[in-house]
Amino acid sequence: MKFLSPKDLLFYVFPQLRVAKFSFDFLKCSYHLYRNRKRMKFPIKLMVASSVSFLFILIIGFVVFPKVIKGKIKAMTAVVPGNDMRQMFTKVPFGLDFKIYLFNVTNPMDVQKGAIPNLVEVGPFCYSEWKEKVEISDNEKDDTMSYKSKDTFLAEHWEGCVSGEEVVTILHPLIVGMINTVSRTKPAMLSLVNKAVNAIYRNPTSIYLTATAREILFDGIVIDCDVKEFAGKAVCSQLQQSPDLKHISDTELGFSLVGPKNATAGKVFKVYRGKRNSRNLGLIIEFDGKKQMETWTTKDCNRFRGTDGTIFRLS
Structure with missing residues (x-):
């Protein structure tokens, strides 16, 4: 025979206590649910806070910070x-490596008779180029x-470089350049230029120049202007x-390919500084007081579209 527990006996004697116990259990469960409900909000708040923080980091890291850095770089x-x-x-603050190669024509007289030029590369002639404004x-x-830009060339003797005393034969830059320019711009003056070449160069038999590389590049080839014709x-x-020719005396000029530019200030550049608009940094506005070149036949080709080569704008 199974005996009733004190609790069951109490419920048996006082049946109303079951209702009271149910009510108490309900209230107790509701209280726990309420407490659990409050606890369940914290992860949600944590998730929201984490999402907001992540979004904030994204905005700062991928929008604000790059703009701040880019703005700082632009200012710098x-x-x-x-x-x-x-x-x-x-x-x-450092010299640029500057190397020149010349092509020696070994059969100049044959070329004037229609033969194919035989070219032999000579060089490099090495220099350090120091640039300043x-x-x-x-x-x-x-x-x-x-x-004004000023470039200074200093001879270097790096491994593999040659001295500059090598004798080479090239097309005479002054004679050929002068004839080509006149034939393109004022062909009617060719006969006058032909007489001038014969007078200045004493009836030359060749359109080629033979001299040392140093003379051609820097020291200069003498042009004798003591003529009466x-x-x-x-x-x-x-x-x-x-301005590209060196004045040796009242009747003598010196011509070289690089010499006139060595340690000599050039013509005036006018460029943007890039303070207001970094995309304009270094862009040429004028050169020698001119807003465009006069080299080509069309206005579009004569426009300035870049820098002087020593600085480049930000993209």
């Missing part, structure tokens, strides 16, 4: 006074600067006004 790259980039732009002026109003005097008067 503008070539304004006091900026590190300005110092590097106005004077490159001089006579600099700034215009704050339109965010531009003007300057009208055509020769006319051409020499024009040559004496050329």
Whole structure:
């Protein structure tokens, strides 16, 4: 025979206690549910907070921070006074490797008779090119600067380089260049130029020049303008006004390919500094006071579209 437990006996004697116990259990369960319900909000809050934090990090890391960095870089790259980039732009702190090769024509007389030129490469002739800007002026109003470029070439004796005393034969740059220019621009003047060449170069038998590489590149080839013939005097008067020729004496000029540019300030550049608009950094506005070149036959080809080659704008 199974005896009733005290609790069951109490419920048996007082049946109303079952209702009371049910009510108590219900309230107890509701209380636990309420507590659990409150606890369930914390992960949700944590998830929301994490999502907001992640979104904030995304905005800062991928939108704001890159713009701040890009803005800082733009400010650093503008070539304004006091900026590190300005110092590097106005004077490159290292020499650039500059190597020149010449092609020696070994059969010049045969070429003048119709033969194919036999070319032999000679070089390299090695130099360090030091670049700087001089006579600099700034215009704050339109965010531009003007300057002259000066390149200085120093001979180097790196491994594999040659001395410059090698004798080479090339097309005479002055004779051929002068004839080609006149034939293209003023063909009616060719007969006058032909007489001038004969007078200045004493009736040359060849359109080739034979000299050392150093003379051709830097030291210069002498042009004797001590002539009495009208055509020769006319051409020499024009040559004496050329800044690309070295004045040796009243009647002698020196012509070389690189010499006139060595340690000599060139013509004036006017460029954007890139402070207001970094995309305009270094873009040429004017050269030698001209807003476009006069080299080509169309306006589009004569437009300035880039920099002087020592700086490049940000993309």
